[in-house]
Amino acid sequence: MDASSVWSGLNSGVVLSLIAVLWTVVWQNLQHLQLQQLLGRHLNRHARRLAAMVDPYLSVTIAEYDGGRMRRSDAYEEVKAYLGEACSRDARHLRAEGAKDAGKLVLSMADREEVADEFQGARVWWLANSKPPPRADGAAFPWWSAAAQDDRRFYQLFFLDRHRDLVLDAYLPRVRRMGRELMVQNRRRKLYTNVSTNQWSHVVFEHPKTFDTLAMDPARKKEVMDDLDAFKAGKEYHARVGKPWKRGYLLYGPPGTGKSAMVAAMANYLDYDVYDIELTSVHSNTDLRKLFIETKSKSIIVIEDIDCSLDLSGARKSGKEAAAAADQGNKKDGAAKAAAEAEKKKADTSSKVTLSGLLNFIDGLWSACGAERLIVFTTNHVEKLDPALIRRGRMDKHIEMSYCGFEAFKFLAKTYLGVVSHELFDDVRRLLQEVNMTPADVAENLTPKSADDDAHSCLAALVKELQEATEKMAKGGKGQNEQDNAH
Template sequence: MMLGAKDMLASFGSVIASIVFFWAIFQQYFPNHLRSHFEKYTQRIITLVYPYIQITFNETTGERFMRSEAYVAIENYLSSNSSKQAKRLKADMLKNNQSLSLSMDEHEEVADEYKRVKVWWAFGKNVSKQPTFSFHPVADEKRYYKLTFHKKNRDLIMGDYLSYVLKEGNAIKIRNRQRKLYTNNGAQWSHVVFEHPASFETLAMEPSKKREVIEDLITFSKGEEFYARIGRAWKRGYLLYGPPGTGKSTMIAAMANLLNYDIYDLELTAVKDNTELRRLLIETSSKSIIVIEDIDCSRDLTGQRKKKQDRGEDIDNIADQDKKKAMTMLAREEQDASTSKVTLSGLLNFIDGLWSACGGERLIVFTTNHVDKLDPALIRRGRMDKHVQLSYCGYEAFKILAKNYLKIDSHPLFPTLEKLLAQIQMTPADVAENLMPKTSSADADNSLQELILALQAVNQESEQTA
């Protein structure tokens, strides 16, 4: 029996060797047109017998060899399946340096299932050496993913399945990406890594209003089909207003962390004109928050504009110690007006005109300390859809701060503070500052006593000025 098996293997090897030999002769001596005809008809015969279809997704595409977005999405999608099925994996550190991304190594294959239809993904690469003048020729690697499926499932795979893979892959890419905080210098964006720790859980805000904002944000982030159905751009405007120190900037950071969005902090005074503003808008990405802070400080965009002579009269009427500051502010406004020619109509077109539909899933957030100074056309519903007032610290907001800073949910001094906060106006920022430990040995009693004394001092000062 052993001899028979060896004879079979020897015969099989001889057949393979003969086929390779004749194929080499065929490739070398037969004309190109005969070879092409032979290969064409051979491929047709194989197609009739072989019931599977293959689609290749190359890593690079186009004349400039740009990385294919489809390839990247497939790579992200297959990362979870690869770690469960493949025996040989490649590991790469993600940009956030906090986790690993696993993908298939060369000649590996993983299976996937969609609506009870099975498909197979394989990773491979073609390596060719480019001729160079160096003693060490450069190897040109062309990597690809190959999808194999039965031809009876052609419509399902080419339609629903591939769309599903690309959508899921892009969603994974967004979840794993390193989020950024952008700012503009003229018509150019620059960025740093966004690592603000703020969250709605730690935000000092009345709980019912906080829940309302969270629900609105989540509904917006899931509303792609809704906005498409009603024929509106997938965007939403937020107006955050209230005194300084009430948490407007912190709330923007919490919004970005909740939705996993980038932030574009737009400095209007650095924008030359409306054309430059449009260029900046086009360059913003989806899943982002576009922020214009202190919109009331851009005097040419407010409805309460004053003439220069009126402003001069106002300066004459204020106290001497404040004149220098007022004159400096007036000079700065005039300088901004001369360098920036962004108009109210240009900004409105930015918010809800034709250009606002360039991209989707974006929040536009304005902040202001003086909502009464803004032009009504700027903040009407449909432009600033959600108006959120951030006010002085109430008792519920104080309890959140006490838990954040002191790690306590209750204390004998809480009733006293509840009465004081109901009568005295103090911003969450000032309350938080008074809760900060002044020494390494400070405890909750000391911090709460400090806050009570600060509230009493504010109350005494307001009574003296009344």
């Protein structure tokens, strides 16, 4: 055998030996790792058993907000209501809020207060607490930093490990169910607004206007009420067709025709809360989205006089164009330039809500964050609004709030004066066909001004007012005709 063959055989032997050694090392390490894992699981089991012997209690935490600070938790509100009714007698420190009954209060546990409860022989303990918010430097959304300034409240439920199934499967569902029932009993409807802040503030909603006192043609009023009834009963329908449970209403007509009164009547009819959004106080589309997410179900979201809001009706655009025109046409006039610069600065610091952001708010993905909500726009000039904003599917029902007709007048006469017929009714009918008068103005004339006023004097005052309006309209038309002839 020559030297090269011997050397080749030696090299092959060395390689095989190295592979064998490496495989032995790897295999030993794999066995060692598996042994460690088995030992770790074994020790963890014993540690859990030891912990259960030392502390046999489990806990469930129910936080005030779901999804960070995006939306208040329904479970938290239900537990709060339940504890206020069932357990607050044992608490030493309570919070109190106004109740639906003016003579009562709705109680809830204060922070760091603990009460006990019992269910089917199992004793549990509830603790109300809060903790400071985390630092918001790395928040994904800028509005979280403002919302995170408040302490994060939560309830903790403690119970024995042996009662786990009973508590989780029976007790907690019962707490939520009873909490919902108590919330309905104690609910006070609220009017929310976002003025001067990007968070909601509220007062109790106590507007007296109802459909029974709304000056409107009875047939059109019934049409609106039937539509509201169909919406309120439409949960299964919306689920079947795959649409969010919401509906858009556009109320349009001259000032004084009852658009705001219609919103109040709708809220009282449906027993819904009202969210009145002031768009000029909303800094951006993100802030608008945040406000919308925080609205609750069974609510009416209102944007009044939307034709005067931001870019949506061209109001801001007109202001910019006026400033640009002043800047270009009056370059030699220092006062005009200063006014134009001031207008530009004002526009730059105003709200950045866009039409696209509002459309997404109405029927985009975020519109499905909640259910059973009406979105209502009111406007005096429907022709100024972008067609995309008020098309069917966004504003599903368009309701014209017109000048007072004879049927609406008869309703007002019955409501304000208690009369259903009178010798002056024919005069009122004729004059209302000749001149436009809002229901608000008609109602003002039918309101007794002194103890001596009766139905006849009030109706006579209305007829006189209508006659004067007719004469003014005739003089205005005659003067216009004379001007046209002169030209």
